[in-house]
Amino acid sequence: MKIHDVVIIGGGIIGTSIAREMSRYRIKIALMEKEEELAFGVSKSNSGIIHPGTQNDPSSLKGKLCVRGNAMVREISKELGIDLKEVGELIIAFSEEEKTRLLALKKDADILGVPGTSIVDNVWLKKNEPNLNEAAVAALYAPTAGIISPYRYVYDLAENAACNGVEINVDTEVLDIVRNSKKRDKYRFEIVTSKGTFRANYIINAAGLFADEIASMVGIEDIKISPRKGEEFILDKKKEHLTEHLLFPLPSKKSKGILVTRTSDGNPMIGPTAVDIDDKYDISTSDEGFEEVIRSAQRLMPSINEGDIISYFAGLRPACGDDFIIRYEDDLPGFINVAGIQSPGLTAAPAVAEMVLNILKTKGFRPMRKLFFHKHRKRTIHLFDVTFKETKRLIEKDSEYGDIVCRCEMVSAKEIRDAIKRGASTMDGIKFRTRAQAGRCHGSFCTCRLLEILKEETKKSATDITKRGPGSEIVKGVKGE
C-alpha cells in the first residue's frame, strides 16, 4: 500500500491552501474531502471578503494571519489567474461615541500593521459613498479589503496543487484514524476512509465543521466546533453600483455585524446573521434572519429594497472559542489540528498554510523543495468577463463558445464542458464554477441542457445526476417506469 507523507483532511479553503503550499516540496500528499466536490462545506457559503485585518485583537492569531494572508493573496490570485477585486472597506460610525470606537479599531489595526487605514469624515463619505445613510458621521477606511470568489479560489488552488502532484480525493469520508505503533513501519497513521485505507506520516486536520470529530478519532477531546449560522441575501446585479466599498457597522463580540458587500460577480450582498446552532447540517434560512438582515442593511443604506433580493442562502462558521486553533499535537507526533477557522479564515488561508508548514519544520519535518514548482495556472475563461472582441476570438477557436446554455449569466456549452473536465460532477459544482443557474431564473431555462451535457461528459444516466451528491438527485425517475 502506498504511504503518503502527508494526508490533509478537508477540501475547503484551508485544506486546499495547505495542499498547494506543501506541493512545493518533494513529498507525497493526499487530500480527502467527504463531500462530492471540493468547497461544498463551509467554503461554499463564505462571503468572499478578503479582510484587511481591521476587526481583530492585535494579539490574536486571527489578526496576525489575516494581515499576512491579505498580503499573500495578491500574489496567489495572480498566479492562479483568479480575480481579486480590491475595493476597500469602510467601518461606519453613526455617533461620536461610535467614532471613538473607530479610533480604537484604528489603533489595533496599526499594531497589526494593516496598511493605509485612515479615519474619513462625513464629507468624504458623501462624496465617495453617495448611497450611504446620511446619518453616518465618520468611518475607518481600509483600502486593502477585497473580494474573491470563495469557491473558485478553492477549485483553482486544488487544481494547481493537483498539477503539482497532490492526490485529491472527493467523496472520501474519513471514518477512523488508527495510530501505528509498529516501529519498523515508515508511517504513523492508518486513515480508514469510505474509499479504502490510507497510510501517512503526518495528518493535517482541516475538516472545518467536523474538525472536532476527526480530532476525537485520535483521542483529542478539547476541540469542540460550535456551528454559527449566517444568512446572506443577494441582490440583483442591476444594483451593482449600490456601494463602492464594503460597508461594515461596528463589530460586536460575536461577529462583524450585518454588512453591505458585493460578490466577486458584481451582485450586492447583505448579511450575514450570526446565530449559534447545534446541527452541523442546518443551512436553512428563516423569516427572522431575513427581517434582521434587511433592517440592519437599510440602516447602512436606506435605499436597499427587499424586492431587489434574488437569492439567499445560509452557511455555518466552524467556531471554536475566540481564536483559530493551529496546533501540533506533541502527545501525538505527526498530527496537527487546524480548527475553528472562521472569519477571517478565507483571507488568512495562505498564512495558515505557511504557519502549518513552519510548525512542521520545527517538529522534524524536513522536506526538499522541488526543482520545479508549477506556480502558474491558466486562467479559467468566462464569457461574462471578456470583451466581445475576445469572445469572437474564442468562438473562432472553438465554436462551442458560441453555444449559450445559461441565458441569464451568459455561459456557453464550452465553459460547462471545461468545468466538468476540471472536476465538476454535480449541478452545484457547475454553478459554483461557471455561474450557470446562478442568475435570475435559477436554472429554469438551462437545467435540461446541463443535465444533457453532464450525461454526455460523465456517462451517467439522468437519474444519477445530483444537485450536490448522493441523495440530491435532480429527478426521481424516467417517465413511464
Add this chain to the structure above:
Amino acid sequence: MNERDLVIVGGGPAGMAAAISAYENGIRDILVLERDQFLGGILNQCIHTGFGLEYFDEVLTGPEYADRFEKKIRGISGIEIRLRSFVVDLTENKVITYLMPGKIETVKARALIMATGCREKTREMVHIAGTRPAGIFSAGLAQKLINIEGLLPGKEIVIVGSGDIGLIMARRFILEGAKVKAVIEVQNESRGLLRNMIQCIEDFEVPIYFRHKVSKIIGRDRVEKVEIAELDGGPGGKIISKKVIECDTVLMSVGLIPENELIEMAGVRLDKNTNSPISDETNKTSIPGLFVCGNAFKVYDIVDTVSKDSVEAGRMAAKHLGIKDEG
C-alpha cells in the same frame, strides 16, 4: 455594418406572428433570431390542448398551434430564420450583437421587434424560508422535464401558487403516476383559468388550500416536506395555523415576468413592478422603431391574444419603416 429592415428577436408564437404580419404588411427583409434549436418557444412543451380557440376557432395542442405558424413562416422567402442565435447586446440605435455556435455577428435593425417572452418567478422572489435541496422546480421546468426529456421530476408534489402552468402540471403529474398532495394559493381564489381549475384540479380531486402560503421548505439533500401556514384573510394576513405536508418535490407557479433585460440594456424604461416597458400604447417603447410584443410586453392569459397583438406589432414596424399598407 450589416443592416436589415426588420429584426425580430424570438421565434416563439409572438415572434412568428409578428414576422408573418410584417411580411404581409410589405416588409421584405426580415431576420428572425431564435436562441433555441427550434421555432415555437414554450409551445413545444405545452402538449395539452386548449390553444387556438380564439385565433383559429379550433382546439389545438401547443405544438400544433406553433406548427401552423411555422409552416407559414417557412414558406416565406423574405423571412430569414436563424436558430441557436443568442442576442448578447442591444444598443439604443438598435444594433444587435448575437452569438451562434461558431460565430458572433452584429446587425443593425431599421425596425426591431422584441418577442423574448417571459420567465417564471422563483421561490426566491416570494421569499420562502428553509433549505435549498434538490426537488424545487419552476412549473415550466417540470413540464419540460416530463414532456420533452421524458423524465419524472418527483413523485409526491406540492404546488405553490395556482397559475395555469401549475394547474396543468398537477394533472400532468397525476397522469404520470405521481401524487399531487396540495396546491397552495395565498389568494382567495385561483389565479388560473376556470377551465384549468375544473379540468386539472376538481376533476382529479387535488386538495387546494386558499389563503395559505408555504412558510418553510424542509429537507437536507432532497425536499422532504413543506410547512404551510394559513393566513387570516389572505396575503399579508396574520398566521392562524400551521401544518406540515410530506413531499419530495415543490413546484413553483407564482407568476411570470416579462424577459426584458435586453431592452433595458438599450435604455428602454421598464416598470419596476411588472418588468414591462413603460408605454402608453401596446407594443410600443420609449425608443422609436423598437417594439415589444407578446409576453415580453405583458403577460397574457392565452396564446391567441399573444398572436393577435403580435400581428399588430408587425403592422407597426411596417408603418415605422414608411411602408404603405397594401390592404
